[in-house]
Amino acid sequence: MGFNTGLLHGKSISRYPGREILPPISQVSAFRYESMEELEKVFNHKSMGYAYSRIGNPTITAFEQRINELEGGIGAICCSSGMSAITSALLAVCESGDEIIAGTGLYGGTIDLLRDLEKLKIHTVFVNELTAESIRKNASDKTRVVFGELISNPSLTVLDIPEASKAAHEAGIPLFVDSTTATPYIAKPVSLGADVVIHSTSKYLNGGGNSIGGVVVDGGRFSWDFEKHTALSGFSKYGKMALSVRLRTDIWENIGGCMAPANAFLNYIGLDTLGIRMERICDNADRLAHALNELPEIEVNYLTLDSHPYHGFVESELGGRGGGILNFRAGSKTRAFNIINSLKYAMIASNIGDLRTLVIHPASTLYIHSGREEMEAAGVYEDTVRVSVGIEDAEDLIRDFTEAVEGSVNA
Numbered sequence: 001m002g003f004n005t006g007l008l009h010g011k012s013i014s015r016y017p018g019r020e021i022l023p024p025i026s027q028v029s030a031f032r033y034e035s036m037e038e039l040e041k042v043f044n045h046k047s048m049g050y051a052y053s054r055i056g057n058p059t060i061t062a063f064e065q066r067i068n069e070l071e072g073g074i075g076a077i078c079c080s081s082g083m084s085a086i087t088s089a090l091l092a093v094c095e096s097g098d099e100i101i102a103g104t105g106l107y108g109g110t111i112d113l114l115r116d117l118e119k120l121k122i123h124t125v126f127v128n129e130l131t132a133e134s135i136r137k138n139a140s141d142k143t144r145v146v147f148g149e150l151i152s153n154p155s156l157t158v159l160d161i162p163e164a165s166k167a168a169h170e171a172g173i174p175l176f177v178d179s180t181t182a183t184p185y186i187a188k189p190v191s192l193g194a195d196v197v198i199h200s201t202s203k204y205l206n207g208g209g210n211s212i213g214g215v216v217v218d219g220g221r222f223s224w225d226f227e228k229h230t231a232l233s234g235f236s237k238y239g240k241m242a243l244s245v246r247l248r249t250d251i252w253e254n255i256g257g258c259m260a261p262a263n264a265f266l267n268y269i270g271l272d273t274l275g276i277r278m279e280r281i282c283d284n285a286d287r288l289a290h291a292l293n294e295l296p297e298i299e300v301n302y303l304t305l306d307s308h309p310y311h312g313f314v315e316s317e318l319g320g321r322g323g324g325i326l327n328f329r330a331g332s333k334t335r336a337f338n339i340i341n342s343l344k345y346a347m348i349a350s351n352i353g354d355l356r357t358l359v360i361h362p363a364s365t366l367y368i369h370s371g372r373e374e375m376e377a378a379g380v381y382e383d384t385v386r387v388s389v390g391i392e393d394a395e396d397l398i399r400d401f402t403e404a405v406e407g408s409v410n411a
């Protein structure tokens, strides 16, 4: 089966109780039972069944099973947001005194979270570039997880998952990958060596810009050393499933960051079109990047441009695709604002992965909490414009951006 056929006819597409084509929205808080004995069995995991929607709900399960199949995991857990997914995944394997290795170019919210975790005495060692070398250099007997983004947003650095996972595994550490900007259409991190894959479903998986959500997929391949990963002790009898079980029955369940059933439904129908959306979005981004690259006094950052430092990964790791985010430097903040304000189709909004092209000036919005050095490590400068390319007609986008750039003044 090809990607699109698999999306619609994969083994995770279930038969629903009323012969519905789509999973019905189980918009309920709780599930009723005929006898107390039955409910007791469900609570004791002695029989399958739902009790309370924070812990499990059929609409959410339907979406989880599809994502899990797409990413090739042993289990997926849906969360209320991408940040909730990252928080749950990290707290499942880290305790006070533990360390995380992460790149500096991460999503701003993730950097802020890692700072929050310092107050719980979970320390992050930030490296300028997350590579096999920087992992080997910084791994200590306290390191419990290496965390990176496959394609970082907006700097567009690419994580070499085969090499990074090898280095992490040699040190007995799992590799967690935030694959939000790549999606399973572009790459499947588990098959490349990652142990856990995280998505903000708010972006490309939902695709329509209509719900916040997140998901953690456990690849199920990591051999936990329970003497070292003491956060998972108590779950050692589950072996390679220890992380999934701890998340499901402990951290995730108790933090309470579940996905709403209605959002799971919207994500489910969004996922149906992931393949055709991503194909179109990547084509549009590639064409727009090449067109912008021809314009004077504009410095374009997009993975399929020959000049891009990570260009080589497009073929080796990303299936020939560059993703939906491109950014460019306009020369000054004034010119960046000028260009953004005169675009006809691109909407000014703080999001990515929508059907509509979205544009933003990251330095004055997403990075207001960061210092200059931190911002530049994330590939953001005073004159950077970030574009999340949508599915409009490429000709219209190219014309719109070209006119905006040519009509702007470099003050």
Ligand SMILES: *Cc1c(COP(=O)(O)O)cnc(C)c1O
Pocket: 081, 082, 083, 084, 107, 109, 110, 149, 153, 178, 180, 181, 200, 201, 202, 203, 212, 213, 214, 352
């Ligand atoms: C948006 C985003 C997140 C956070 O997801 P939310 O759904 O907004 O909580 C995490 N990582 C990346 C790469 C993102 O783009």
